[in-house]
Amino acid sequence: EVQVVQSGAQVKKPGESLKISCELSGYTFTNYWVGWVRQMPGKGLEWMGIIYPADSETKYSPSFQGHVTFSADKSVSTAYLHLSSLQPSDTAMYYCARQGPYYDFGHIDYWGQGTLVTVSS
């Protein structure tokens, strides 16, 4: 059974940095892309990008390029989302998800429970 488990909620101050972890299990971690999705309060889903854990290849949405960084640790089957220079507008739920094998990442089949990030002074 595929499972996606994210780290807990975080409260940060403007200008601080943040790292969210996402442990994926129940399949071969290196064979599937891992994606990140943002959902601001009361708003829709926004695709942030994906990372391929086998070689850490990444694809970023233009809307998030330069503000976020993805990484992965194959030894613990865990992906990470790094956010720097946080602003109140970064307050959102962040979802980690499995997004298909290398040549077929057109959909997201398993989602984490979400990590709520609050940025406030």
Add this chain to the structure above:
Amino acid sequence: QSALTQPASVSGSPGQSITISCTGTSSDVAGYKYVSWYQQYPGKAPKLMIYDVNNRPSGVSNRFSGSKSGNTASLTISGLQAEDEADYYCSSYTSSSTLVFGGGTKLTVL
């Protein structure tokens, strides 16, 4: 890239059928078979309902079906039930090797 266009809300009575549209461009919906649909209840993570335009994952009711014509994809829910009341999002692969979501549609079961 711009979000795909969905109606903000749709509604239907129990037992009826409803259709939610998802309009994109030749660079996303019209150009690829990779259109998917997600159901999200308040406070919960999204759930995959349809992938590759018209395929259902194991465990998803056959009351849910998908289709595509040109740059518009559609999700149809037949035999509407109270439990179907949720937000629905479409997504598509794009020519930039990214994914883009629609703005979401709130389904109300009257």
